[in-house]
Amino acid sequence: MHSRHKILIVDDDPDFSQAVASFLEASGYDVLQAADGTEGLKVAKAERPDLILMDIMMRERTEGFFTIQEMRRTPALKDVPIFVVSSLYAQIPGFRITPEASWLAHDAFFAKPVDLTQLLEKIRQRLAETARKEVAP
Amino acid sequence: MKVLRLPKERLDLFASVLQQFGEVHAPVEQNGKYAFRALSRWSDARLDYPRTILPPKKYFVPPKDTLFQYKEGLGYVPADLAADRRIILFGLHSCDIYGLNILDQVFSGKYDDPYYQARRKNVAIIGVDCIPDEHCFCHSMRADFVDKGFDLFFQDLGDRYLVMVGTALGDDMVLATGSLFEPVTPEDLAEYKQRSSAKRKAFKLHVEIRDLPEIFELEYDSSLWKQVGDRCLSCGACSMVCPTCYCFDVADDVDLGARSGSRSRTWDSCLFSTHAMVAGGENFREGRASRVKFRYYHKQRGFVAEYGRPSCVGCGRCISACPVNIDISQVISQLRGIENATA
Amino acid sequence: MSQVAPSAPVPAPANPDATAVPGAPATIIVIDDDRAMRLSCEKILAKSGFRVQSFESGSAGLEAVSGLKPDMAVVDLKMPGISGMEVIARLHEIDPQIVIVVITGYATIDTAVEAMKSGAYDFVPKPFSPDELRLIVKRGLEHRRLVLESQQAEMERELLRRRFVTFVSHQLQTPLVAIHQYLDVLRRLDNPDPAKLHEWLDRCLTRTDEIQAIIKDWLTLAKVEGGQLVHQRAKVDLTRTIAEILKTYEVLAAAERITLENRMPEEGCPVVGDQNGLSVLFDNLVVNAIKYNRPGGKVAVSVERTPAEAVVSVADTGIGIPEKYRKLLFGEFFRIQDAKKTPGTGLGLAIAKRVASEMGGSISVDSEVDVGSTFRVRLLAWREPDEAQETGRA
Numbered sequence A: 001m002h003s004r005h006k007i008l009i010v011d012d013d014p015d016f017s018q019a020v021a022s023f024l025e026a027s028g029y030d031v032l033q034a035a036d037g038t039e040g041l042k043v044a045k046a047e048r049p050d051l052i053l054m055d056i057m058m059r060e061r062t063e064g065f066f067t068i069q070e071m072r073r074t075p076a077l078k079d080v081p082i083f084v085v086s087s088l089y090a091q092i093p094g095f096r097i098t099p100e101a102s103w104l105a106h107d108a109f110f111a112k113p114v115d116l117t118q119l120l121e122k123i124r125q126r127l128a129e130t131a132r133k134e135v136a137p
Numbered sequence B: 001m002k003v004l005r006l007p008k009e010r011l012d013l014f015a016s017v018l019q020q021f022g023e024v025h026a027p028v029e030q031n032g033k034y035a036f037r038a039l040s041r042w043s044d045a046r047l048d049y050p051r052t053i054l055p056p057k058k059y060f061v062p063p064k065d066t067l068f069q070y071k072e073g074l075g076y077v078p079a080d081l082a083a084d085r086r087i088i089l090f091g092l093h094s095c096d097i098y099g100l101n102i103l104d105q106v107f108s109g110k111y112d113d114p115y116y117q118a119r120r121k122n123v124a125i126i127g128v129d130c131i132p133d134e135h136c137f138c139h140s141m142r143a144d145f146v147d148k149g150f151d152l153f154f155q156d157l158g159d160r161y162l163v164m165v166g167t168a169l170g171d172d173m174v175l176a177t178g179s180l181f182e183p184v185t186p187e188d189l190a191e192y193k194q195r196s197s198a199k200r201k202a203f204k205l206h207v208e209i210r211d212l213p214e215i216f217e218l219e220y221d222s223s224l225w226k227q228v229g230d231r232c233l234s235c236g237a238c239s240m241v242c243p244t245c246y247c248f249d250v251a252d253d254v255d256l257g258a259r260s261g262s263r264s265r266t267w268d269s270c271l272f273s274t275h276a277m278v279a280g281g282e283n284f285r286e287g288r289a290s291r292v293k294f295r296y297y298h299k300q301r302g303f304v305a306e307y308g309r310p311s312c313v314g315c316g317r318c319i320s321a322c323p324v325n326i327d328i329s330q331v332i333s334q335l336r337g338i339e340n341a342t343a
Numbered sequence C: 001m002s003q004v005a006p007s008a009p010v011p012a013p014a015n016p017d018a019t020a021v022p023g024a025p026a027t028i029i030v031i032d033d034d035r036a037m038r039l040s041c042e043k044i045l046a047k048s049g050f051r052v053q054s055f056e057s058g059s060a061g062l063e064a065v066s067g068l069k070p071d072m073a074v075v076d077l078k079m080p081g082i083s084g085m086e087v088i089a090r091l092h093e094i095d096p097q098i099v100i101v102v103i104t105g106y107a108t109i110d111t112a113v114e115a116m117k118s119g120a121y122d123f124v125p126k127p128f129s130p131d132e133l134r135l136i137v138k139r140g141l142e143h144r145r146l147v148l149e150s151q152q153a154e155m156e157r158e159l160l161r162r163r164f165v166t167f168v169s170h171q172l173q174t175p176l177v178a179i180h181q182y183l184d185v186l187r188r189l190d191n192p193d194p195a196k197l198h199e200w201l202d203r204c205l206t207r208t209d210e211i212q213a214i215i216k217d218w219l220t221l222a223k224v225e226g227g228q229l230v231h232q233r234a235k236v237d238l239t240r241t242i243a244e245i246l247k248t249y250e251v252l253a254a255a256e257r258i259t260l261e262n263r264m265p266e267e268g269c270p271v272v273g274d275q276n277g278l279s280v281l282f283d284n285l286v287v288n289a290i291k292y293n294r295p296g297g298k299v300a301v302s303v304e305r306t307p308a309e310a311v312v313s314v315a316d317t318g319i320g321i322p323e324k325y326r327k328l329l330f331g332e333f334f335r336i337q338d339a340k341k342t343p344g345t346g347l348g349l350a351i352a353k354r355v356a357s358e359m360g361g362s363i364s365v366d367s368e369v370d371v372g373s374t375f376r377v378r379l380l381a382w383r384e385p386d387e388a389q390e391t392g393r394a
Helices: A014-026 A037-047 A063-073 A116-135 B008-018 B094-107 B114-122 B168-176 B186-201 B212-218 B224-231 B237-241 B288-307 B317-321 B328-335 C035-047 C058-068 C084-094 C109-117 C130-188 C194-225 C238-248 C250-255 C275-291 C323-328 C348-358
Strands: A006-010 A030-034 A051-054 A082-086 A108-111 B003-007 B023-030 B033-038 B064-071 B075-078 B087-092 B123-128 B152-156 B160-165 B248-254 B260-267 C027-031 C051-055 C072-076 C099-104 C122-125 C234-237 C259-262 C270-273 C298-305 C309-316 C362-368 C372-380
Touching: A006 A014, A006 A037, A014 A030, A014 A116, A014 C130, A014 C194, A030 A037, A037 A051, A037 A063, A051 A063, A051 A116, A063 A082, A063 B023, A063 B033, A082 A116, A108 A116, A116 C130, B003 B008, B008 B023, B008 B087, B008 B160, B008 B168, B087 B094, B094 B114, B094 B123, B094 B288, B114 B123, B123 B168, B152 B168, B152 B186, B160 B168, B160 B186, B212 B288, B212 B328, B224 B288, B224 B328, B237 B317, B288 B328, B317 B328, C027 C035, C027 C058, C035 C051, C035 C130, C051 C058, C058 C072, C058 C084, C072 C084, C072 C130, C084 C099, C084 C109, C099 C109, C099 C130, C109 C122, C122 C130, C130 C194, C194 C275, C194 C348, C234 C238, C234 C275, C238 C250, C238 C259, C238 C275, C238 C298, C238 C309, C250 C259, C250 C275, C270 C275, C270 C372, C275 C298, C275 C309, C275 C348, C275 C372, C348 C362, C348 C372
Parallel strands: A006 A030, A006 A051, A051 A082, A082 A108, B023 B087, B087 B123, B123 B152, C027 C051, C027 C072, C072 C099, C099 C122, C259 C298
Antiparallel strands: B003 B160, B023 B033, B064 B075, B064 B260, B152 B160, B248 B260, C234 C270, C298 C309, C309 C372, C362 C372
């Protein structure tokens, strides 16, 4: 049996982080938290999470996107699944980055507040995919 | 040509969308100077920079470029060009784009260079306009405006940009952003024209290039070159920072035992003492004066003969970088016999 | 073209709308080929305090319009060269808001109607008495004032609407998302730890307080822009105002060991303004000075006076404001990212700035990081009626 998967939440709102972290922990995951992009990058490099939930609007409106760029430039983090969790698209109508179209991809997008059931389902799916890829490279 | 407008407050959103097409690099500040780097956050970008230390050529002709490796039993292994690494250079000034267009002539003209080509294909160029400072003379070198070599070009209109689309990729970038761009208004055009003409008048440094190759020819034996040569340190900084200096040296790095090794090319400079040394030990430009003279002649006359235009773009980096303050515009003025010029 | 020297000098107005500055006389141009008529109009209008300039022909008048930026034009319909009707059309092309009064010696209903249809505000048939001219001019200028004001209001409504969208989506979303997330998780947990439950409910309440504060500040800003809190022009004693504000913050300051110093002159500091608006303004500055201060620090309020102005300084020994934020400081929702995560709505300074400018004053800041900040508010000093200069209201 493998150990619990590690999920990193990068979000500058401690309340949001706390709530989602508790839920994910209760659902069987180990959760790490980081309060901004720089810290998120540092923790990700050190801990190698299995999946990252990335907020976009932190100190800057588009901070999260650039943190994703930095992560993709880091060889160890190039392929880690990243879910964007943000209310940015709700706040700027007409603006949207389709996850699939991205060159520096993120794997899914969730609007805030997050539907926890859907989030959990998507996390399970994505981690299962990674597991399959590892077994049959 | 398609023209659109983008309010400046949306620039960070645009830069985020750009990540679909590659890593976004832009000028960032380091210790009071500027350099092109991958961005960690949009606010690091300094689009109002005067010039970067190194020109964008470092993306296409890296200071040290491994060409291939070889190993006993394995044969030749071509270098990994990271050809799947897409980069977007956001914020190139016209002079630098002009410089890249010149490098295109050199590396894809008579001798097609696959290393340069692979990188050129994977790097997108977004230009940004600028206000000349006291070292800029790109207007004199006709490099203050480019009509090709960019995917998008942003003209600053105060609180918004006038955006010119240069290629299909640039068009895709605009389409990907959906509703961020707006149509251009007559006020925008009027503002652009006004600023464009104001910028032309803002140049403080002027260099007349019209009969310059001929003057160079006539002044081949001028004592000026000894004067400049005496000051020059042959450090090569001017070549390193020049957008169009492309001289390179090729050397093999062989492991002890000679079972494997690699070949790489590195930046070279005609100012280095061994630049004109050939097998047998003969050095055609042993003195510094002759080497300094060579560089000027290549840039302003030799290149003209070969490619039809001087390779100097007037960016002012050499003036900025020279540790002994040799100023190309002053050297040329002295050559022209202009009073009060101090080379 | 002969420009008859008007009785009053005609400087180019400093701002494009002379009537927007209270007390500044309106600028009127008169276009008539009849010299006697020009002189007579100039005399009549100058006497009422207007700035007048007259022109012999339509073309001369049109040439000067963009430079003079007049509020009103009195135009003769029948002139050689460019006709009065064409002058009307061209004037409106240059300035759609200019008020045009037509004078004509051939007053038929048709001519009058045609002129009005082409954009004239009213017409005066010749011959007219000075009072008749003055009356129509006065009505025309009043009309212009109303039009401009309603356009201004429309612009502000539009801005308000757009900002409201930003406000609703941005500022309110964040705390609401946090509350929702907490409550959703609590609902799903089978056996929530009582301590955690308690902590989370506390956090939810704190976030709802945050929403309340934002709504309150937003309403204040809307009131200021709607003219409430700023429309009174009364004598306000700032010494009293400041003293009252400092008193309300005594407890908060004491909690952080911050000293509040009132250096306002004991004899009082009268300024022109709206009592409520000024209270809101200084309340915002004082509470900022306390919030962004260091423990054991100081807040000092003082004033420098000249006969015309009072410049009130609110100085703190706090974290200071980095240079790069200075320009953005007074914008809405601007918050400095500080380590303490000081609670706030980001509207305080926007409100303060708005109030100050509505009262004919301004607000500025000097600051040094880790040393402190000083906010300076310029306000008009109150002058007793016999001291006040004539403003020459038209």
